[in-house]
Amino acid sequence: MLDQIHLLAAVTVLGVLEQAYFFLQVIYARRAFGISPPKSSGPPEFERIFRAQVNSSEYFPIFLALLWQAGLFFHQGVAAGLGLLYLCARYCYFIGYRTSSSKRLPAIYFGTGILWILIAASALGIIHFFLSHYMGLNVLQLLTV
Amino acid sequence: MLDQIHLLAAVTVLGVLEQAYFFLQVIYARRAFGISPPKSSGPPEFERIFRAQVNSSEYFPIFLALLWQAGLFFHQGVAAGLGLLYLCARYCYFIGYRTSSSKRLPAIYFGTGILWILIAASALGIIHFFLSHYMGLNVLQLLTV
Amino acid sequence: MLDQIHLLAAVTVLGVLEQAYFFLQVIYARRAFGISPPKSSGPPEFERIFRAQVNSSEYFPIFLALLWQAGLFFHQGVAAGLGLLYLCARYCYFIGYRTSSSKRLPAIYFGTGILWILIAASALGIIHFFLSHYMGLNVLQLLTV
Numbered sequence: 001m002l003d004q005i006h007l008l009a010a011v012t013v014l015g016v017l018e019q020a021y022f023f024l025q026v027i028y029a030r031r032a033f034g035i036s037p038p039k040s041s042g043p044p045e046f047e048r049i050f051r052a053q054v055n056s057s058e059y060f061p062i063f064l065a066l067l068w069q070a071g072l073f074f075h076q077g078v079a080a081g082l083g084l085l086y087l088c089a090r091y092c093y094f095i096g097y098r099t100s101s102s103k104r105l106p107a108i109y110f111g112t113g114i115l116w117i118l119i120a121a122s123a124l125g126i127i128h129f130f131l132s133h134y135m136g137l138n139v140l141q142l143l144t145v
Numbered sequence: 146m147l148d149q150i151h152l153l154a155a156v157t158v159l160g161v162l163e164q165a166y167f168f169l170q171v172i173y174a175r176r177a178f179g180i181s182p183p184k185s186s187g188p189p190e191f192e193r194i195f196r197a198q199v200n201s202s203e204y205f206p207i208f209l210a211l212l213w214q215a216g217l218f219f220h221q222g223v224a225a226g227l228g229l230l231y232l233c234a235r236y237c238y239f240i241g242y243r244t245s246s247s248k249r250l251p252a253i254y255f256g257t258g259i260l261w262i263l264i265a266a267s268a269l270g271i272i273h274f275f276l277s278h279y280m281g282l283n284v285l286q287l288l289t290v
Numbered sequence: 291m292l293d294q295i296h297l298l299a300a301v302t303v304l305g306v307l308e309q310a311y312f313f314l315q316v317i318y319a320r321r322a323f324g325i326s327p328p329k330s331s332g333p334p335e336f337e338r339i340f341r342a343q344v345n346s347s348e349y350f351p352i353f354l355a356l357l358w359q360a361g362l363f364f365h366q367g368v369a370a371g372l373g374l375l376y377l378c379a380r381y382c383y384f385i386g387y388r389t390s391s392s393k394r395l396p397a398i399y400f401g402t403g404i405l406w407i408l409i410a411a412s413a414l415g416i417i418h419f420f421l422s423h424y425m426g427l428n429v430l431q432l433l434t435v
Contacts, residue, residue: 001146001291001294002362002363002419003419003423004146005362006363006416006419006420006423009359009362009363009412009416010416010420012355012359013355013356013359013409013412013413013416015355016352016355016356016409017409019352020352020405020409036391037338037341037391037394038334038337038338038340038341038342038387038391039337040341044183047183047184048182048183050183051182051183051185052183054348057348057351058199058202060351060352061202061205061206061209061351062161062164062165062205064351064355065157065158065160065161065209066158066161069154069157069158072147072150072154073147073151073154097183101181101182101183104182115165119158119161119162119165122154122158123158126151126154126155126158129147129148129151130151130155133148133151146291149291189328192328192329193327193328195328196327196328196330197328203344203347206347206350206351206354207306207309207310207350210302210303210305210306210354211303211306214299214302214303217292217295217299218292218296218299242328246326246327246328249327260310264303264306264307264310267299267303268303271296271299271300271303274292274293274296275296275300278293278296
């Protein structure tokens, strides 16, 4: 079973490490700007870093859910490759957002595009499974005939 | 293996699409009320939509965790059906909250009720597995005798 | 398959119950301090409870991701044990934070330490799988020779 998920697991752990990096940046920013918890508002420079982390945290379960469905039902290698691209896009988003609000945009468009590809891959894989499981239709076989 | 999780995977992807819809509503509201990131406060109309999305994001990993445990240890079809009901409740919650704070309440009570049923189903399924795995007790068999 | 994940599933459901407890504390605090949604700011006593719940929610998907990778690729029992310790640390964090911001610190250091151990266990387990799957190297066997 593990050989069907080891690439997904590796990307998952890399994603956790990236989240840890984002959390650390917020801790450093709290110290630099003197903003102690539970406060979460402050100068725009701090709020941009804070919001970048919050946004990345909100997307993390969505990313994992899609990574694993696409990896299990479409193709593990493709899903893991897209997952790595997404983690890169998230990193660029964070670095860009820290500089200015507008600099987060290219990376967020790219990252969101990857998530939509993962949604499409998951949906195709699951629909393909439903067709073959419930109706005995093998679409890939039909297309090649 | 995939035939034991395909319904859970389908509900998971539907849940992601719903989260995407909520994120889009916040983006539209940001434009309509002229509130650019990293700001997240504004008129109550905006804050209700914003909080509805934040709350849905916070519950999403909890929902997925229960959906999958209930589906794996209790019954896949029952868990997926409850999952679909939960996604409906979340949609009604979001639409209601957008109108007024009090209109989110019926849907949140219904949605929380479904989560508690999923918790009960997961717990029953896992306890049943523990009893048969470690003590050789098959409770279902004992009940029918 | 279920005997490889039943301990992870049990800890996952316990984690969900803990999250439910945190959500309830915020609801009680909202009533006690008269802060109705969508508002999320108020006196420090309320904001500490609110931030404790938000922080726990942000870490929950990270915790689950690590629990399951460590459990699948390293050792299920060890991962589940560490998971229980983490849930205790989270509880102490919440109770401490409610009293004062500084009282959350010991528990958060302990909890973060457990997450790093889970990261290390996951990484070791996955690297071990990669070495044996792609290069035919069994590191454990080599070490004992």
